[in-house]
Amino acid sequence: MEKFLKNITWENFKKFNTKYSYIVSFVLLLTLATIINPRYFSYRNLSTLALQASIKGIITLGMSLVIIAGLIDLSVGSMVALTSGLGVVVLNQTGNVWIMLAFCAAFGTVLGVINGLLVTKGKIAPFIVTLATMSAYRSIIVQLGQGGPFNVDSEILDSFRMIAAGEVFGIPNLAIIFIVITIIISLLMSKTKFGRYVYAVGSNEQAARLTGINVDLVKTLTFTITGLLSGITAFLLASRLTSITAPNAGQSFELDAIAAVAIGGIAMTGGRGVIAGSFLGAIMLQMIEGILIIAKIPPFLNGLVKGVIIIFTVLLQHRSVLKRKKRLKTEATKAAATE
Amino acid sequence: MHIEMKGITKYFGAVKALENVNFTINSHEIHGLMGENGAGKSTLMNILGGAIQPTEGEIYINGDLIEKMTISLATENGIRFIHQELNLVNDLKVYENLYLGEELTNKIGILDKKQMIENSKDVLEKLKLDIDPSMPVSELETSRKQLVEIAKALLFESELIIMDEPTTALTNTEIEILFNIMRKLRDEGISIIFISHKMPELFSICDKYTVLRDGLFIESGNFKDIDEHIATSLLVGDRVIDTEWIKEDKREEVILSARSLTCAGFFNDVSFDLHKGEVLAITGLHGDGRSELSEALFGARHLTSGKIFLKGNELKLTNIGSVMKSGIGMIPRNRKERSIIKDLSVVNNFSVAYFVAKHKKAFINDKKEIKRFNRSRQIIDIKTDDPNNYITSLSGGNQQKVIVSRWLELDSDVYIMDNPTQGIDVGTKFEIYRLINELSQRGKSLIIFSAEFPEIHRIADRCFVMYKGHINAELNRDQLTERNVMYYATGSNTEGINGKIS
Structure with a gap:
């Protein structure tokens, strides 16, 4: 114990913070919330938090993959809206929840593949591709719904609603699903070759290519997985809302996901960060929204707060990157001069 | 003025x-x-x-x-x-x-x-x-x-x-x-x-x-x-260069043959044979098409025409991964841009190529990865406190050693090295020379692209000198002098030297 206390030094804390910054900020935020509202740290409250964070959280997981690979996907919200609206139609036609889930997963995957192929084979910047598909997918579902909502038929409404609203041993289904998917994606990124390749491509694409990694395939797959996760999110969102309004569903999911990824300590320049970080990032974003309500900050300013959060965290990331770059640069000039 | x-x-x-x-x-x-x-x-x-x-x-x-x-x-x-x-x-x-x-x-x-x-x-x-x-x-x-x-x-x-x-x-x-x-x-x-x-x-x-x-x-x-x-x-000048290793002619078994390799704008009609256990140096001066040739041999640059045969089979050059699996490894030039994956740890940098070419399963095992890394350190000693640190924490020489180990782990038949001692200290340079010699003793064939004569003289069995995108001269061990290399690299043997170009 004494030894343990001895090890708690400012230096060690700094080391811990560079590696696990998301845990440090999570603890800080939790403390802040508890100070504002002493009853914050209750089981009921935390499980509600997990429930609320789940839907955007699953999107955040996909976004982290894409960002770690050095890319960006702005179309997630529109993919959710399009898949969700069509998913409700499929459900109403078939009356079978499983068919709807299969449809959503498959359809989302296809949308992701389209993004991926446009980026890799079409050689268009991911920002441009997904900005275009963001607008396109949204427009399709608004047209199909004629601006109105897609409502789940009343005969299946109650059983369908229970998917998102149900609980197991007092833990909300949505939270369980979110945690399970987090574990799967986390294992994918840390324990498989594919995960390693995603980091390599995001860190140094040319070196990755010259080491034999099929860079185009890796990029396409990250978009595909994000598409699949958007499809699953679409399914869950439909169950939670039971009515999908085409112009609003999944609105600004991309902003929330990017903000959560940034808070989660994933480098916006690619190559660095862990899935556990974006998991906590999604929860922290939800906590911040909660704190804003308690603090009586008008909800119209939510966007402002998130924008500031993104810029602020990226600035912090930059500072540490700059320090590293400076060091590398002196090394490089030395190396170049000796040549 | x-x-x-x-x-x-x-x-x-x-x-x-x-x-x-x-x-x-x-x-x-x-x-x-x-x-x-x-x-x-x-x-x-x-x-x-x-x-x-x-x-x-x-x-x-x-x-x-x-x-x-x-x-x-x-x-x-x-x-x-x-x-x-x-x-x-x-x-x-x-x-x-x-x-x-x-x-x-x-x-x-x-x-x-x-x-x-x-x-x-x-x-x-x-x-x-x-x-x-x-x-x-x-x-x-x-x-x-x-x-x-x-x-x-x-x-x-x-x-x-x-x-x-x-x-x-x-x-x-x-x-x-x-x-x-x-x-x-x-x-x-x-x-x-x-x-x-x-x-x-x-x-x-x-x-x-x-x-x-x-x-x-x-x-x-x-x-x-x-x-x-x-x-x-x-x-x-009159630089004296000592040789450490006795070089012999090893031209028996052909491992790799290049036939009429052409890459428009860079090199033209390049053909050669590489033998088992041979160290072939390719040199020249800036703009001779050498760097592009090194990339093309590895499938990293598209050939306009020409074929490469490895042990008699034509090599499919469309995909770097499959070239690696066929038994060719390549250490690219410019370590920082082309080799170092700066956000990965030392050990993860080490194992990337292995995962691409040798590891069949989708899952990876951290313990085995570290074990492989420690084994490779017996061949080249990499000085690092903790292999899980970022690779950028190492000195240039140690970084290059990680990259060399990355490729040795593949146990390829042919190694292409483009400027392998760029920007590293003398000690590491000599370790790499020693390694090149050991590899050739073990029957590996190597193509070394280099512009440094002392280096070439130390390691090469044979040397090609490139000039304006073609092999201008093939020098054997006994013809391998700095004067000869410079003579052919500057194209002194071509185009009316004593007159004007007209």
């Missing part, structure tokens, strides 16, 4: 790039500046052009001491620099590039396009170039871009033009036009400094020469007093 550079010394950190170099040029003079890669030519010219400041030394223009040379002061004095790399903005038009930063404007500050286009047309005509000044630069071929770069220097009144290897991308006809213009400019009284590695060009166009070697001033004189053999000796 009379320029005198006196006692120029330049340090980059602790490294000496130039020591006490003198250089003089007069009007009515084309002056050839010669030296091997890294001799200090570019540093000296950058000092003259004001781009970098000398640690010591003085510059006199027409007898006046220049206190502090800057780029704008050099421009004011009519010094124009044509750089080796193209400095054109692709998206701008030809005339916009010509006038970039020095645009002509009318009284109220609006661009005088008409005048600029008019002037551009004149200068392009002077260069016998059929280029429309209003054409975007991106539509021009490389050789024409280089000519536009030259036109940029001719557009303004200049007293001294510095040309740093201006002919690398030009065809013979274009070179001839350029030379004619250079002669005309000289007759008008302008001074020209011409940097080139190509002996025939130097002998045909230059009046005087200055030779630098390892940052030192060696000699100045008139080209008419020397021949290409003397010039080569001046470049190389």
